[in-house]
Amino acid sequence: MVDLRAQYDKIATEIDAAIKSVLESTAFIKGPDVRLFEEELQAYMGVKHVVSCANGTDALQLAMMVLGLKPGDEVITTNFTFIASIEVVALLGFKLVIVDPEPGNFNISVDAIRKAVTPRTKAIIPVHLFGQCCDMESIMDLAAEHNLYVIEDAAQATGTDYFFKDGSSKKAGTIGLIGTTSFFPSKNLGCYGDGGAIYTNDDALARKLRSIANHGMKVRYHYDDIGINSRLDTIQAAILRVKLRYLSQFNEARRRVAAAYDDAFSRCNSISTPERMGYSSHIFHQYTIKVKDGKRDALKAYLDSVEIPSMVYYPGPLHMQEAYRYLGYSEIDFPVTSALCSEVLSLPMHPDMEKDQIDYITSGILKFFDK
Numbered sequence: 001m002v003d004l005r006a007q008y009d010k011i012a013t014e015i016d017a018a019i020k021s022v023l024e025s026t027a028f029i030k031g032p033d034v035r036l037f038e039e040e041l042q043a044y045m046g047v048k049h050v051v052s053c054a055n056g057t058d059a060l061q062l063a064m065m066v067l068g069l070k071p072g073d074e075v076i077t078t079n080f081t082f083i084a085s086i087e088v089v090a091l092l093g094f095k096l097v098i099v100d101p102e103p104g105n106f107n108i109s110v111d112a113i114r115k116a117v118t119p120r121t122k123a124i125i126p127v128h129l130f131g132q133c134c135d136m137e138s139i140m141d142l143a144a145e146h147n148l149y150v151i152e153d154a155a156q157a158t159g160t161d162y163f164f165k166d167g168s169s170k171k172a173g174t175i176g177l178i179g180t181t182s183f184f185p186s187k188n189l190g191c192y193g194d195g196g197a198i199y200t201n202d203d204a205l206a207r208k209l210r211s212i213a214n215h216g217m218k219v220r221y222h223y224d225d226i227g228i229n230s231r232l233d234t235i236q237a238a239i240l241r242v243k244l245r246y247l248s249q250f251n252e253a254r255r256r257v258a259a260a261y262d263d264a265f266s267r268c269n270s271i272s273t274p275e276r277m278g279y280s281s282h283i284f285h286q287y288t289i290k291v292k293d294g295k296r297d298a299l300k301a302y303l304d305s306v307e308i309p310s311m312v313y314y315p316g317p318l319h320m321q322e323a324y325r326y327l328g329y330s331e332i333d334f335p336v337t338s339a340l341c342s343e344v345l346s347l348p349m350h351p352d353m354e355k356d357q358i359d360y361i362t363s364g365i366l367k368f369f370d371k
């Protein structure tokens with residue numbers, strides 16, 4: 001699905017030098033590269049504060065911890081996402097309210113959010129799935145109307161631009177009060193282990209987030225908040241400084257792969273290619289098709305048999321997972337999520353895909369439907 005080796009080979013000299021310099025400095029925790037990476041990412045994202053942390057799940061947890069929510073406060077998010085987006089809400093004892101996404105672009109439905117808002121709702125977590133932004137302008141308007149916090153899960157959208165109606169634009173993750181991301185190796189900006197970060201333009205929140213991520217400590221051995229230990233390793237920060245310099249180029253290369261897929265599938269009635277929204281660019285963390293007429297699993301089995309990788313993101317609706325049965329939802333409550341779980345298929349996608357690889361994948365898929 002991804003080729004991390006090909007990418008490493010391309011930038012190996014710079015990566016090796018970056019790692020070696022950390023090894024020689026022995027500044028493994030909170031070394032200078034961590035702050036430098038945060039500053040460089042701030043400039044790239046056009047945001048006032050980047051607070052790095054240990055992974056994208058911690059980033060979400062820290063975001064949820066800093067807001068002073070109380071047990072039972074309601075938080076609305078999408079049912080069609082990676083588990084991390086919803087698990088932190090449950091973990092912290094807030095009431096998880098999940099809603100359906102849009103069937104065409106996979107992102108949370110604003111109408112569904114509107115219907116789910118109650119007087120107890122305190123926050124919305126839009127997840128910019130597969131690399132394209134949610135309808136943020138409508139979400140921000142709705143949040144302003146009901147006085148809700150917006151925490152953007154931008155783990156799959158590092159570098160995506162959101163275009164406002166007035167012609168201005170912002171990076172995904174910098175529109176709401178807080179944004180979060182992950183540097184998991186396969187992410188568009190991925191390190192060589194775990195890593196994550198939080199974005200905000202709010203000075204006080206940034207200070208508190210830094211403190212909570214460091215045991216609740218602003219001054220050494222004085223604890224103002226209950227915190228956790230969530231730090232980005234210096235080695236990972238040094239790697240990310242190198243990879244950030246290539247991010248725009250890599251995202252552009254992914255768009256070229258997506259265009260080639262679009263083109264190849266344009267004449268295949270059994271496949272829906274990913275819908276593009278005018279308010280967002282797309283960085284194709286995943287290229288996800290929908291397979292019609294109940295043929296998804298047969299297509300996947302065929303692709304496995306001819307050694308073409310494909311993955312189902314995500315196979316089971318979250319409300320039917322054992323751990324979340326307590327929410328009391330029934331099987332039929334989320335028709336869009338349930339349909340997507342049986343139709344979606346993500347294809348190999350990375351910046352180093354060659355034309356012959358793309359041709360092999362597309363002709364394999366088209367052959368299956370021609371049979």
Ligand SMILES: Cc1ncc(COP(=O)(O)O)c(C=O)c1O
Binds near residue numbers: 058153195
């Ligand atoms: C949408 C989304 N949110 C959160 C996460 C969690 O990130 P991490 O694996 O770094 O904890 C991921 C990815 O893994 C993700 O895809």
